[in-house]
Amino acid sequence: MSAGIELVVLDLAGTTVRDDGAVEAAFAEALETAGVPADSPERAEVDAYVRDTMGQSKIEVFRALFAEDDVAEQANLAFEKAFAAHAIEAAEPLPGAAEAIDKLQAQGRKVCLSTGFSAETRDALLARLGWTEVADLVMCPSDAGRGRPFPDLVLTAVLRLGISDVRAVAVAGDTGFDMLTGRRAGASVVAGVLTGAHNEAVLRAHGATHVLGSVAELPALLDPR
Structure with missing residues (x-):
C-alpha cells in the first residue's frame, strides 16, 4: 500500500x-508549579506517567494528573512558557x-x-x-x-x-x-x-x-x- x-x-x-530533553524539562517545571516538586513522594510515579504518555495532548496529560481543572490549566500554561523559554530559540x-x-x-x-x-x-x-x-x-x-x-x-x-x-x-x-x-x-x-x-x-x-x-x-x- x-x-x-x-x-x-x-x-x-x-x-x-x-x-534534546526540552519537553521533559518543561514538564518538570510545570509539575513544580502544580505543587509536585522533585523531592515529593509522588513525583516518581508522576514522572513515569509523563514519559509513558509522551506524544499526547499536553493539557490532557495534566487533566489526568490533577483532578482540579484550574491546577491542570496552570500546569499547562507553565509547560508552554517553559518550553517557549528554553527550547524554541534553540530549535x-x-x-x-x-x-x-x-x-x-x-x-x-x-x-x-x-x-x-x-x-x-x-x-x-x-x-x-x-x-x-x-x-x-x-x-x-x-x-x-x-x-x-x-x-x-x-x-x-x-x-x-x-x-x-x-x-x-x-x-x-x-x-x-x-x-x-x-x-x-x-x-x-x-x-x-x-x-x-x-x-x-x-x-x-x-x-x-x-x-x-x-x-x-x-x-x-x-x-x-
Whole structure:
C-alpha cells in the first residue's frame, strides 16, 4: 500500500525537530508549579506517567494528573512558557527532516505536521524553524477536537486535504501514542522513529508497522525506487 500513500502525517518534537530533553524539562517545571516538586513522594510515579504518555495532548496529560481543572490549566500554561523559554530559540530540524519533507512532496504526497503543543507554541516553533509554509497542513489538538491517542488529528487532515481513503495515509512519530493514533485512524503505514521519546519495543507494542532510525528514511520506505 505504501506506493499509494497520498498523505504523510509527521510529528514535530522528537520526529522532525530536535528535542534534546526540552519537553521533559518543561514538564518538570510545570509539575513544580502544580505543587509536585522533585523531592515529593509522588513525583516518581508522576514522572513515569509523563514519559509513558509522551506524544499526547499536553493539557490532557495534566487533566489526568490533577483532578482540579484550574491546577491542570496552570500546569499547562507553565509547560508552554517553559518550553517557549528554553527550547524554541534553540530549535532546529533533525538531520534529514527538511529534506524528507521535500522528497515526500516531490513524490506527490501531501504532508501534515502534527503536535500535542498548543497552537501558540506550535506557531512559534514553526516560525523559529522557518517552516510556516513547509507543509500542506499543520495540526494541533485545538484544530481537531482531541489530541493523541485519539485519531482526530489524522482524520481531520484526511478531510481537509481531500484524501481518498484512510488507508492512503502514513503516520510517523517517536512515541507510542503517535503509533496508537495512526492505528486508530486506519493508516496503512505507522512508522516509529528512534530519534525521540520511545524505544523500538514501546513503538512496536503500540502498533508500529515499521521502525526507522529517523524520519530521513521514510521517503525511501514509501518509494523504494
